[in-house]
Amino acid sequence: MLDKGEAGGLATMLTGMGSLSYGELAGERTRLGLLLHDPEEEHDCFSDNTHWSHYYNAKGIQNVYRGEYSRIDGSKVNGTSLSELIRAANPILDQDILATLHASLQAAQAMVDAAGTGQTFDVLIAKGNDSGNRLVQAFIDRLIAQTRSREKAVNTVGSGSMSIQGSDSLDNPSAIQ
Numbered sequence: 343m344l345d346k347g348e349a350g351g352l353a354t355m356l357t358g359m360g361s362l363s364y365g366e367l368a369g370e371r372t373r374l375g376l377l378l379h380d381p382e383e384e385h386d387c388f389s390d391n392t393h394w395s396h397y398y399n400a401k402g403i404q405n406v407y408r409g410e411y412s413r414i415d416g417s418k419v420n421g422t423s424l425s426e427l428i429r430a431a432n433p434i435l436d437q438d439i440l441a442t443l444h445a446s447l448q449a450a451q452a453m454v455d456a457a458g459t460g461q462t463f464d465v466l467i468a469k470g471n472d473s474g475n476r477l478v479q480a481f482i483d484r485l486i487a488q489t490r491s492r493e494k495a496v497n498t499v500g501s502g503s504m505s506i507q508g509s510d511s512l513d514n515p516s517a518i519q
Contacts, residue, residue, distance in 0.1 A: 352424065352427065352496075352499045353496050353499060355406070355424060356424070356492045356495050356496050356499075357492075357496070357505065357506065359403050359406060359407065359492055360489045360492040360493065360506045361506050361507035362399070362403060363403055363446075363485045363486075363488050363489045363492070364485065364486060364489040364506050364507065364508070364509070364512065365506060365507030365508050365509045365512070366507065366509075367396065367399050367400070367485055368481075368482045368485035368486055368489070368509070368512060369508065369509020369510075369511045369512040369513075370509050370511065371385045371392075371395075371396070371399075372396065372478060372481060372482050372485070373482050373509065373511040373512055373515075374509070374511040374518065375463070375464075375467045375478075376467045376475060376478050376479065376482070377511055377515060377518050378518065379467055379468055379469035380467075381464035381467070381468070383467075384463045384464050384467065385463075386463075390457075390462045390463070390464065392462070392463035392464070393450075393453045393454045393456070393457040393462060393463050394454065394457075396450050396453060396463075396481065397447070397450040397451065397453070397454050400443075400446045400447050400449075400450045400481075400485070401447060401450075403443065403446075403488070404443040404444075404446075404447060406424070407423065407424045407425055407439065407440075407443060408420075408423050408424075408425050408440075408443075409421050409422055409423025409424065409425065409426070410423070424495075425439070425440065427499070428495050428498060428499070431498045431499065432498045435491070435494055435495060435498055438491050438494075439488070439491045439492070439495060442484065442487045442488035442490075442491045443488055445484045445487065445488075446481070446484040446485055446487075446488050448484075449477075449480045449481040449483075449484045450481055452477050452480065452481075453466060453477055453478065453481060456474065456477055461474055463478075466478050482512075486512070489506060492506075493506070
């Protein structure tokens with residue numbers, strides 16, 4: 343395995359988080375279903391738990407950045423975090439990243455709350471459900487914003503640029519049929 347050094351390792355972590363946020367979660371798991379208004383494009387179409395999958399994916403990204411995890415019993419596991427490393431180099435950027443993570447989690451929570459009233463993800467993405475579509479789009483927009491903050495973080499740790507996994511549903515929606 344090629345040793346990328348500390349900056350390269352941080353860039354790899356931030357790139358992975360950015361690719362999960364952007365190409366996978368915002369694009370393939372969320373925007374695609376919204377574009378097509380197709381309930382079969384939801385992540386958990388058989389269990390109708392997509393709202394929870396999206397919430398916990400967003401929470402997992404936040405946990406990695408913050409270097410912490412809450413166990414089922416409420417106890418916490420934590421260690422040195424990306425947040426601490428970014429904060430040392432650029433405290434304002436760290437606050438921006440934390441804010442975008444929080445906003446994504448709030449947008450995911452709004453979908454969870456909607457599911458509690460019977461508007462599961464397949465209902466939220468349905469054609470003609472303008473308020474549901476807006477909730478889903480808000481989640482997508484927050485994920486894109488947190489990805490952009492990761493790109494700034496890569497530059498902060500001095501490792502140059504990053505190549506985020508894209509998605510036709512975000513980058514080339516006219517290719518989606």
